[in-house]
Amino acid sequence: MLDLILQFLTNTGFYLADYRHVLMVVVGCTFTYLGIAKEYEPLLLVPIGFGIIVGNIPFFKGFGIGIYESGSVFHYLYFGVTTGIYPSIVFLGLGAMTDFSSLLQRPKLMLLGAAAQGGIWFTLVGALFLGFLPKEAASIAIIGGADGPTSIFLTAKLAPHLIGPVAIAAYSYMALIPVIQPPIMRALTSQRERTIRMPDPREVTRTEKLVFPIIGVVLCCGLAPTALPLLGMLFLGNLLKECGVVDRLAQTARSAIIDTATILLGFTVGMSTQADVFLTAKSIGIFAMGFTAFSLATASGVVFAKIMNLFTKEKINPLLGAAGVSAVPGSAREVHVMGLKADPGNYLLMDAMACNASGVIGSAIAAGVLWSFNVLG
């Protein structure tokens, strides 16, 4: 009887825990707190935070419980991450939610979405400089796109062992947009530049909205076919939304489907941060490089907008460049708020959403390009 009790006690999570598990549980609680109390990206941080807590409750290996143990329930759920299924489904829902009108009204803002991907390329070189392997460097660099599903998708394809740190870094920086982006925007723009008002947009017809997903998928995926799993689904979702004849499908894609994928994606990614595989020197390097990538992406967008202003007659508010990262709608909201602080009558939200939407497309193309470089290379 005593032996049985002792055996049971030695198998408990409390007995098996060491400082690393405690540390990770604290990290999980912090994420959950930030999501609930501060409402920083709660849709992501709550499932991820709770996933970190669940994933770091130690257990006796061999029971088929853990996410890395084949045959376990969590292993099957994690399959959607490692194969890139969840990110594709999230993109379907995202497409069904996104109104590309603002992008169609001012296509030149798309260049800011391209410029903000600069952070990816600077970080790629930086990660290689630090000694990361090419596939790992590409997975770290994509954090600069500020797109969680894209980062997870590319990392699952190139460096699956880094999914946890890359995903946590990407989502952490997305949640910290209100902390990271404003100082960079303030440092790179003058008060006068921040007050530049964008002209009123023109009206967009239904036909334009209908044609856009078709042109988008043909041009973008024609150039980078490896972006098909993401952009194909994004544009399909958008076509469902805009065509007006499959409202039921569009409604399901932007509610039940994306919500289910988000829960499973966030929870399993959180679970994948088991202390023994997550707390490594590489993870610290990934966090540092991820921060650099995100900051550089913001800066490249702003600087490119200023460069555009040197050559164009119709000036662009350079704050919009910061919304070129694809963190929808966090960065657009931040740009809008900063514009309002400079000039209470300056409404940049719509234009910032245009940059945001092009950032989503740009980072998916960048992921496709990086994937093909590393598969071919």
Place this chain on the structure above:
Amino acid sequence: MIGLANISANSGWSQALLGAGLVFSGLVLLSLAIAQVHKLVAFFEARQARKTVPTGTVAAAPPAGAGYDHCPSDIQAVARDYHPLVSQLPAPFQIARLYALALQAGFPHPYLSVKCLREAGVLTPHGDGLFSWNAGTPLPTV
């Protein structure tokens, strides 16, 4: 291997330059294409209209201010449509939330309509993107 040697050995420079170039090309191509779409649409719609208008009739000129860039003449009607949406929001509310609700509800031209409501004083600004419904706005009964 670390440092510049690792970058060169793994074609880091060329990957970065070519990658940036490809992303730029993709988005430039897309922006050029979509910048032409509305012209094509207008062209085909004009052709279609020419076909459908019977010979000898002159299409009536649109009234001044009826263009897409202008506010509708009956702002009260817009206010009547938007009031139920505003009543779902706390006061003051984020203007972005009103846009989102209007889009969800499938209202036509939500950005233009909200802009017109602001200009007409139906929505009162409180700074930082916060607005409230001007209680003094008389709402026409249906």
